[in-house]
Amino acid sequence: MMAQYMALKARHAGTLLFYRMGDFYELFHDDALVAAEVLDITLTKRGKTQGEQIPMCGVPFHSYEPYLAKLIKAGHKVAICEQTETPDEAKARAKREGRPASKALVNREVVRIVTQGTLTEDNLLSARESNFIACLCAVSGAYALSWMELSTGSFFVQPLLQDDINSALERVAPQELLVPDKIEVSFDPALNITRQSATLFHSDNARKRMEAIYDVQALDSLGDLSRAEITSCGALLDYIARTQVGKMPYIAAPQKVTSQASLQIDAATRRSLELTRTMNGERKGSLLACIDKTVTPAGARALQASLSSPLTDIARIKRRLDYIECLMQETPLREALRDHLRAMPDMQRALGRLSAGRGGPRDLQMIASGLAIAETLRGFLQSVPRCSEVFGSLLSCIQSAPALTDLQDTLARALKEDPPMLARDGGFIAKGYHPKLDEFKTLRDDSKKIIAKLQGEYQQDSGIPALKIKFNNVLGYFIEVTSKHADALMQNPDTYIHRQTMANAVRFTTTALADLERDIAIASEKSLALELSLFDDLLARCTAQSDAISLRAHSIASLDMSAGLAQLAIENNYCRPQLDDSKAFAIEGGRHPVVEASLKAEGQSFVPNDCDLGSAQRLWLLTGPNMAGKSTYLRQNALIAVLAQMGSFVPASSAHIGITDRIFSRVGASDDLARGRSTFMVEMVETAAILNQATDRSLVILDEIGRGTATFDGLSIAWACVEHLHEVNRARGIFATHYHELTALTEQLDALSCHSMAVKEWKGDIIFMHHVESGAADRSYGIHVGQLAGLPKAVINRAKSVLDLLQSGEKSNALQKLADDLPLFNISAENVPEASELERFLDDLDPDSLSPRDALDMIYKIKNLHTQ
Template sequence: MVKVGDNTEYTPIIRQYKSLKDQYEGCLLFYRLGDFYELFFDDAIVVSRALDIVLTKRGPGTPMCGVPTHSADSYLGKLIKLGHKVAICEQLETVEEARKRGYRALVKRDVVRIVTPGTLLEDGLLEASENNYLACLSNVGDNYGVAWMDLSAGIFNVRSSRLENLDSEIQRIRPRELLISDRLKEQGEIELILRRHRCAVTSHSESFFDVKRAEKVLCGIYGVNTLRGLGNFTDVEVSACGSLVEYVRTTQKNNLPKLCYPKVCDNKSCVLIDGGALRNLELFCTQSGEKEGSLISVIDKTVTALGSRLLKRHLSFPSSCPHVISSRQDAVEFFVENRNVCENIRDIMRGIPDVERILTRVKMLRCSPRDVCMLGKALAGILRLRQAMLVVDNPMLVRIVGEFGEHEKLLKLISGTILENNVSHARDGGFINPMCNARLATVVRIESESDKLMQNLRDKYRKLTGIGSLKIAFNSVLGYYIETPASYKLKDAIFIHRQSLAHTMRHTTAELRELEETITAAKSEIIELEAQIFRGLCLRILEEAQSIELAANAVAELDVLVSLARLAVENKYVRPIVDDSREFAVKGGRHPVVEMGVRFIANDVNLSENNKMWLITGPNMAGKSTFLRQNALIAILAHIGSFVPAESAHIGVIDKIFSRVGASDNIALGYSTFMVEMAETAAILNQATDRSLVILDEVGRGTGIHDGFSIALAVIEHIHDVTRSRAICATHYHELPKFSSYLKNVQCFYMKIEEWQGQVVFLHELVTGVSGKSYGIYVAELAGFPKNVLERARFFMEELGESGGPNLNPASPMERTNS
């Protein structure tokens, strides 16, 4: 026992724990003790509460709890979801190796990895169909850079941005963890943005993001003297990428896989979807946070995790290149027209495991025998895919077939080396085919015959002693021993006494010890040989890592194309024309989500050069918001290369999509409903261009009538005259079409309804003209308003109509009672 810092006496193990904990103060320390990860002091209290496990003590007054190493992943997953970081401390030597330095020598231990939300690698901690992004936000002068990486899948991207676009960038990437400087984190605008998003935030000092330091890190990682050979990066992009890599290197304790070069995603190659549009259009989840009811829940027909993740990336960053879009459409059309080929490919792809994530674990030598076995299955599936696609003549699909590569030799090696027995840890042994190595086959035969050899020895001793009940048993303390009833006395000199019990006697012999040593040595050698063979196989896989990555990307791409073809056939989508024009003409357009399971009324839209803005009036519940959203979603689908829910569509390439739809507040930011509306509208007015698509619903309805009307008119005028965007606007200000009649490119439409026997029938049909009513009281009746409230509302409505404005004199309470 020794005294440390706080004058408390601790055992060597606790001292070692405290020393490591001091180095990783922001983390929970999983300290390896045999078959458990143990935690002590405050960490033990936190984890016992978080995981609902028993809190015990080690010695006098030291809180302690632990989790088994074989099931640690499930506990880690819960802690990470709760926002914790975990430092994994492993034993770096065996007890026997430690004792060579002295009988009381402490086993060497150190942290081998820090587990954070953005650096997860294990399948059990990751969602198969979602990328697990770690992002970094950096700032140099007035410029901002966002870099993001999925360590588990080998994805690394970066882009420059402006302050006003950061909300959209983070919304599109949806990182699990965001790296940021202390200074930037404290800026008011950035703080508001971070509070909008559900991700863990990790901050570092400003020096961590220094451009020169970041450049040095990147040059070191990629083994170059200058970054010019990797790409044309701005200073802020270098800062974001280098800081991100440095953080990953720190958490992985320098055990990094070979990273791909960061790919610059510039604004010219993809459509910018505004943060408000991402939320309002419900691409990935509804505004209540549910996946069901989102666009992705309807269009994702992929059958592999690889394809599902790629489809979401396409949806986050739709292409703005007509050539890329057309190539994808050609491939989708091929599968639409060749249904048998399409279904055959889907069936094959269903059996292909997650190659990207398996390969990352192989690169970091953190893979299991099960991983390598699954990689073999993936390569076998890719071989079958290549054979099934020999019939294709589409250029994009021919290119994909070529990217599958030649992996037959590696597949043969894996299948001949790894047994399909689902072993999850190399240390467990028993997963290598003995026939692949002569020495392994020999020692496996020795080990497998150990029971028979022991039985032969037992029979020999029974015959020698005449004791028919003599047996040879094993325990972890004595090893193998000979056991006889206590009533028998073994007089032969070959039997050496080991232990006397109440009813039995235990002995050993030189022959038994020799046999035990042979069997034990065989077991030990099997594990050692298997580890060597396994490591050699992993290194052999790494020789083809780049080619396998290319094949994995090809599988993902193929899965997306086949998925979009299946979607088009099942939901009767058509191929849109996407070109460099300024057209936006959709005939018979439908909402891809709302149309599911209902009779949907399709509508047309044509935002031609002299007809670029549509102003739509009509009652609540008539379908204005649905019409607005469906056209934005049709535009996004067209830009990812998908067919669209319409009879026909011609869409000129869009640079940005803005959507201001619905009413919501943001109490966490201190924003009222009207403030949210104004902030989202301001983003449109400041950023939209003549290539943008603007979807605007009910501008100005969150304030007074005159204020709101004036704002709405000014906004429409600005979009018409200044940004000149293609726009669809909905309003309840029925006077707005009259006041905006001087705007030559505005066309007015309304949602048609019919009144019959006091009832209102919503036809959900768009017709030319202006609606005269909003039918708000009728909607209130549908919502269940009390009758007396509805009657008073109708009374006030009549008074307003007669007075021509709000200067009415409602009856006094007494008059209301008398009436």
């Protein structure tokens, strides 16, 4: 047995081998050590090798998935090794091969390799998030990225420039990335990378693999794919075939994605704007979580895909906005759609499991239910003439098709209302669907009634009321009559066959009774075998309609996304944005959607602000104190642009946006210690990317460029960046800064205008108005913000005196004066004030020793001390 294990392990190096032994998956040697630690299960021993005991641990076969999920989450790959024959079959094989049956070893084979990117089971996946596996390769200097979701069959490919690779990977967010082992690309350390031999990335082999899978003579029918794109797709398909051990699930033909078709958002900007994840990596608090009103898992995944890749095609954007507007105006329709969508099963993933050979009767039921609900939804849309016209293209994807109607009817007739999850247990075919199966089940479940009925028939036929059908372990079922009635049956030997004569009774059988006995004995076995055969037939019917089912499922997901965005717009008073080919960016009453939602939950309101980056003032210089809302304002305008181009209404009173090709956001400070980059280096790298890539159709938001170095260095860098953005990039943008010297640039740069965050001063304190107004701020109020943050009073006073000296006009002597007057001891003393009488009284007080009367007296005494 161990030799068999070692041979299988050698063929699947780099994986943890789940070796099936009866009701357990066992792991040995180093695999056992790793698994026991990750799973926190008992480590035992089994046998010895070279004098050393073999470590072993195991997990139950019937409940292995939670253990599998832990190992996969920990970054391991797991090879599932099953027994491919029964012990009896192994013994029979041994006899045929001339070996002792007692030493027969059951054959085992790896049937699947599970990785983070190849999960299909519901309990291993997040229902509302996609689980992509991607493949990056280069052919003759040209890069291509392909990615798919195995659980739904979605498949995409995109040509890339090397500089755009990490941005694309941030957008796709694959759970696993395949690359050639010697590819010269610097990846984010957080990526789960699977390196493959370069020999697996051969374009000719990739082409043949694709032609075989999609059953085409040439790949022209799949679109105009480059060698790099074909190689990437083929290598990914090859990896899927190897991990699924030859059983290819349903995978749609790859859809080609181009950079020009979507709004480009680099990795740093995506993180800065917290589109789908916050800086802490959590979904909660992100823009996605804020706008997600979908009611189906597939709709949630469609929303995430749309938000991750906003459009640049005005016609497609307007179509999505038309969907939303129609559903906003038709409230009864929207509510009816959302009510029925809540019952919509995840057809995409059900089809994925079925095609991968891991589906069950419940997945078939999900397909049947999903097709039926889709018909209902189609009827709702068609019942409203305006919506029937607006949703014309979507309706064409879910219109009735004879093949799908037949499939839906067949599944509805074939399956019980609440079938079991696993086909192997049987009991999922409805009564009346298959007559022979009904017979088997009746025999299995109602044998006593059938025997009683047959006994009555024989009594009537023979005229012997005392005739009985009995059973024993020797004869099985038999007919028994008294000796005086035996002659009547003996006269009909063609029907009644003599079995045994007793002292007072005679026993007979019939051909029908013998057949019935045999059928009863094997009814359960035949019932299960026939059900499994019927399952295979229903499975084949479903997979034959994979493309049509997938198209309908994707269309329903889009409908759910539109209905959810309509609900979002109504609940939060969003407006329909106007998008065109101009270079306008005019927002009235704009709000930050996430911050607004947070304030709303606390019963507070958000202060809206306008923003007009028209040609006359396409670059804003934004000044004002920290905590006044600059960063929120910067981000809200970028988020409004993202929402508009994904085809959503936006948080504003009105919005006119000329299509943006790229959005860049440099807001906030962070280092990148994994790559040896300081905070300032990260800032400069990201700023360099903006200045090198932004165009006159881009939107740029920059916050405090140059703050990470010496004052004059930082000012110089910020000054040059503003000039470059204005004169070279000519992008629409907002540049937030504390360098008030930059306001002088408005005299030289005609499209640069100054704006600031409004602040009110009241009795020495400041009040943040969170309102953007024209003109530059007169100062940054840094000391006031420090005071609000709780800096010691001595520090605040010292800071004020230092500031007064620096601003006194004696800057040449200011530093020396400050150095000569360091009030360290005064500050120290000031920081430790003498305890008051009230504080001393409270220190000496023992509350536990007080009676109620004493406690009341103490309260009066404390009040008196406080007023003194």
